[in-house]
Amino acid sequence: KIPDPSLARLATVYRALLDSQRNGRKSLNSLDLQELTGIAATQIRKDLSHLGEMGKPGVGYDIGDLKRRIAERLNLSRRQKFAIIGAGRLGQALASYPGLVEFSFKLAALFDVDKKKIGKVVNGVAIQPAAEISKNLRRHRVRIAVLTVPASAAQGAAEAAVQGGARWILNFTPAHIAVPAGCVVRNVSFTNEFAVLAHFVEK
Amino acid sequence: KIPDPSLARLATVYRALLDSQRNGRKSLNSLDLQELTGIAATQIRKDLSHLGEMGKPGVGYDIGDLKRRIAERLNLSRRQKFAIIGAGRLGQALASYPGLVEFSFKLAALFDVDKKKIGKVVNGVAIQPAAEISKNLRRHRVRIAVLTVPASAAQGAAEAAVQGGARWILNFTPAHIAVPAGCVVRNVSFTNEFAVLAHFVEK
Ligand SMILES: NC(=O)c1ccc[n+]([C@@H]2O[C@H](COP(=O)([O-])OP(=O)(O)OC[C@H]3O[C@@H](n4cnc5c(N)ncnc54)[C@H](O)[C@@H]3O)[C@@H](O)[C@H]2O)c1
């Protein structure tokens, strides 16, 4: 099993490989990857060792090959449908973010309670009433729900999603969410990014 | 020096302590913290060991004391001013997020190029023209700049911020930013959260 920090770094390396391929490169080495991602080359080589035997020393990596191996190991090539509950500022910014498509995440549904937002189309998906969450997730077999509602609405939104068959919840709200056994909640906070930055500001 | 993953987890623990204190609790143990944060109690005890001698076995932690020690070690109690460049969906969601105040981050300025947004007030701060970035950051001694502009505008925005004295950049755009030596760029991507989640979806 790959530890979380390695997974996050491998996802960053994967994105850098996609960018390089788009710019016409065929191969690169761990120093190139350090330049592109800001992650130390020694750390990248350690993370890549989770994928088994890698590149020939001194020759570098074939971008197509490395991309495939990371996608397989990280399960990035399987199409994952997700729904966003709370189509406000953060919800819509996430819905429009091109980075998610690169990881085969497909926005399947958007929900909100605000009558003024229902029916609006964001990145090709129409915002639906929150009352439809359970029915809609079940019909389209959506397993991942992203919560970008106010903290006070988070638990209710999670329950509706779980009732509709969601098993993985990405919680952007500051509320603590309780889910039944078998469901996984990952809490996301940008404040952790700020906190890590603050730690360096002092040095 | 505390490794990044520990810093991010300690920031999560810190937020859980703030929540518990608000709910009137005086003390708690590592199992309580596991319940509140989703981080394993053994991992929490390991992370807390970076702070030196901790709580008495079996007695738990005094919340006020633990909070102070984390804030000191992570440098969270020093007020850090930051500016947001790009006051669109993500920029405004970040500007309004109450979690940042808890880490003593104070929104000092917001910038945009869109004439319709300039002058609008978000969380008590008026959106200013991007042409004012360097002058404004220098006048208010702002060292941290958050980039939430389109990828094509990211490098230019970073240069204006560095010219105004910013030394730490939190880059939410998919663009790779080049900065002079002495400046630090941290790239933030929610896609890493999704990628880590995807890895578990399969298991
Ligand atoms: N994790 C972080 O670091 C971070 C950063 C910024 C914002 N946030 C959080 O993200 C959430 C959204 O922030 P925002 O700035 O986009 O807020 P917002 O007010 O712009 O959006 C919230 C949306 O949720 C909708 N909503 C309310 N109740 C609902 C329900 N029961 N079901 C479905 N939709 C519902 C509202 O109509 C609104 O459109 C907040 O909880 C905020 O604290 C987290």
Ligand SMILES: NC(=O)c1ccc[n+]([C@@H]2O[C@H](COP(=O)([O-])OP(=O)(O)OC[C@H]3O[C@@H](n4cnc5c(N)ncnc54)[C@H](O)[C@@H]3O)[C@@H](O)[C@H]2O)c1
């Ligand atoms: N890191 C992630 O996982 C993630 C997730 C969502 C969005 N994003 C990124 O965040 C950025 C913002 O996304 P959004 O949905 O808020 O977009 P948006 O279009 O709503 O906001 C962008 C804002 O930047 C302003 N702007 C454009 N050029 C500027 C300049 N030179 N100086 C100052 N302001 C300028 C625009 O007027 C607009 O208000 C994008 O780069 C997007 O790719 C990243």
